[in-house]
Amino acid sequence: MIDLLAPHPRTVLGHWPTPLEPAPRLAAELGGGTRIWIKRDDCTGLALGGNKTRKLEFLLGQALAEGHTTVVTFGAVQSNHARQTAAACARLGLRCELLLSRSVPRTDTLYETSGNVLLDGVLGARVRVVDGMDETLAALEEIGPAFVIPPGGSNAVGTLGYVAAALEFAGQAERSPEIGGVDRIVVASSTTGTVAGLLLGLEHARLPAVVEAACVYRPADETAAELDTLLGETAALLGVEPRAGGRSVRDDWFGPGYGVPTPEMTEAVRLFARTEGVLLDPVYSGKAAAALVGMVRSGEIGPGETVVFWHTGGSPGLFVYPDVFTGR
Numbered sequence: 001m002i003d004l005l006a007p008h009p010r011t012v013l014g015h016w017p018t019p020l021e022p023a024p025r026l027a028a029e030l031g032g033g034t035r036i037w038i039k040r041d042d043c044t045g046l047a048l049g050g051n052k053t054r055k056l057e058f059l060l061g062q063a064l065a066e067g068h069t070t071v072v073t074f075g076a077v078q079s080n081h082a083r084q085t086a087a088a089c090a091r092l093g094l095r096c097e098l099l100l101s102r103s104v105p106r107t108d109t110l111y112e113t114s115g116n117v118l119l120d121g122v123l124g125a126r127v128r129v130v131d132g133m134d135e136t137l138a139a140l141e142e143i144g145p146a147f148v149i150p151p152g153g154s155n156a157v158g159t160l161g162y163v164a165a166a167l168e169f170a171g172q173a174e175r176s177p178e179i180g181g182v183d184r185i186v187v188a189s190s191t192t193g194t195v196a197g198l199l200l201g202l203e204h205a206r207l208p209a210v211v212e213a214a215c216v217y218r219p220a221d222e223t224a225a226e227l228d229t230l231l232g233e234t235a236a237l238l239g240v241e242p243r244a245g246g247r248s249v250r251d252d253w254f255g256p257g258y259g260v261p262t263p264e265m266t267e268a269v270r271l272f273a274r275t276e277g278v279l280l281d282p283v284y285s286g287k288a289a290a291a292l293v294g295m296v297r298s299g300e301i302g303p304g305e306t307v308v309f310w311h312t313g314g315s316p317g318l319f320v321y322p323d324v325f326t327g328r
């Protein structure tokens with residue numbers, strides 16, 4: 001196979017490959033004869049892990065190659081991407097500036113001081129909470145010259161991290177005869193780099209699994225449009241054809257909004273924790289897990305299918321939603 005990624009600078013930040021584990025107790029609990037595996041990208045090894053480690057290997061590879069010493073990125077107050085960027089910058093000796101916005105309808109002290117945002121500070125990043133474009137532009141002006149990473153690390157370069165992830169996964173699946181064929185991969189989708197990279201990488205590896213993208217940030221039509229744009233840009237960077245099919249983008253488990261808990265998310269977080277000892281998060285992986293649970297229970301994911309839940313991390317978010325999880 002041609003090494004698609006060789007021309008692109010990369011700096012190793014994670015522990016690879018992340019584990020691919022069977023989830024037999026979860027599968028038995030859901031019934032229906034579906035085989036469930038979990039790809040543990042919550043275990044990437046960088047400051048509590050998560051999907052952004054993979055994107056940052058390419059983004060910061062580019063920043064180092066271009067000689068930058070300061071990195072700026074954006075996210076919600078509880079952004080996992082911001083936490084991972086702070087950790088990666090610490091490790092590489094880069095100055096990290098985080099411009100965080102109030103994208104979730106919460107302003108309580110716990111939300112603004114604990115979980116990911118607490119870790120951002122511990123990791124040595126400078127955190128500014130900015131409201132609106134004017135404040136963002138003023139902060140950028142004050143910071144001065146910097147390598148700017150878009151929200152979620154989702155540009156074509158960051159997406160290469162998930163092309164690499166798909167190739168890693170295809171190799172694991174090939175080496176594990178017990179997994180058999182993989183019919184579907186269920187994964188959370190926000191800024192769409194994770195899904196775009198998986199689709200391009202699976203195509204290159206000729207692994208015909210359908211990617212079920214569970215929207216957690218925007219409705220399905222907007223997420224799909226953003227995904228198509230990013231697929232086109234990343235395919236152009238790699239010099240390959242963008243992949244058209246093999247995916248479904250759904251917002252049935254999105255609920256009232258980004259970062260707003262749903263009963264299905266709460267149940268799914270408990271189920272994964274109590275059957276497999278796996279911690280999800282309330283904003284991303286918990287809603288994607290609700291999608292998996294819903295599709296198995298409704299029979300949409302049928303008996304005899306093998307489905308992989310791609311765990312994208314985020315568990316520090318649990319600590320800022322105590323009211324949703326305590327007492328039950």
Ligand SMILES: Cc1ncc(COP(=O)(O)O)c(C=O)c1O
Nearest residue numbers: 080190191192193194284312314
């Ligand atoms: C824990 C977690 N899961 C999933 C996602 C979604 O990934 P993407 O933005 O690539 O769609 C993110 C970030 O947005 C995240 O922090």
